[in-house]
Amino acid sequence: MAKVKKPTKAALKRINSIITRYSEQRWGLIPLLQEIQQVQGYIPPVVIPHIASAMRLFPSQVQGVITFYTQLYTEPQGKNVVRVCRGTACHVRGGKTILKLVKQELGVEEGETTSDYEYTLETVACIGVCALAPNIVINNSTHGHMNPKKVARLFEKEDGS
Numbered sequence: 001m002a003k004v005k006k007p008t009k010a011a012l013k014r015i016n017s018i019i020t021r022y023s024e025q026r027w028g029l030i031p032l033l034q035e036i037q038q039v040q041g042y043i044p045p046v047v048i049p050h051i052a053s054a055m056r057l058f059p060s061q062v063q064g065v066i067t068f069y070t071q072l073y074t075e076p077q078g079k080n081v082v083r084v085c086r087g088t089a090c091h092v093r094g095g096k097t098i099l100k101l102v103k104q105e106l107g108v109e110e111g112e113t114t115s116d117y118e119y120t121l122e123t124v125a126c127i128g129v130c131a132l133a134p135n136i137v138i139n140n141s142t143h144g145h146m147n148p149k150k151v152a153r154l155f156e157k158e159d160g161s
Contacts, residue, residue, distance in 0.1 A: 007044045014039050015047050023054040029065055033072055042073040078113045078120035082106070082138050087126035089133035094147070098134045099123065101151045 007015065018035050022028035032051065036043050043066055052059040066072045084099045103109060106119050113120040127135055132144025136154070143154055 007040060007046070011040055011044075012047070015044070016050070019047070019051055019054045024056055026055055026057070029055055029057070029062065030069070033062075033066060037072060042076050045074050048074075076113065076117060078117050080118060080138055081120045081122060082136060083122045083124045083127065085127040085133070085135050085137075086123045087130065087133070089130035090127075090135060093133040095134040097148070098136065098146045098151060101148055102136065102155075105151060105155045 015036050018032060018039065022032040029051075032055070033043055036047070036051075048062050048066075049059045051057075052062045055062070066074060082102060084102055085095055086099070087095070090098075099110075102121060106114055106121055108114055108119070108121050110121055110123050124137075127137055127142065129135055129142055129144060132142065134146045135142055135144040136146055136151075137143070138154070143150070146154075
């Protein structure tokens, strides 16, 4: 797994600016977290106490919101987030094999990010395109009817980008 990068001083300055805009507006916690993640790529754990203080919350309340929503991260994610479906249709049509092949291609386990921050591998309960099972989503692109050859070609193509 990749080593966690600490935010730069410039990044912390941008994050503090975002926090200031939402200060004391409890309704704004989720948009604040989303904006920090959009700017930084993740929510640095070192800023959670500052967020909590500005929002008049406990750090555990902020952390609870972050851990509740699967799209919020406290560790840097790869440039490309790969989501492999584990839903019933995908499972029945070989999704377990597809996941195994993706792990081999990327050299990471579920929930991990490659050391070059190129890829993060996640599994999801269902992507919602069962007719294309088994399928993978890379960022916002869905790749259906996956098989071993397609997995290999997909990551050759992505590596050449």
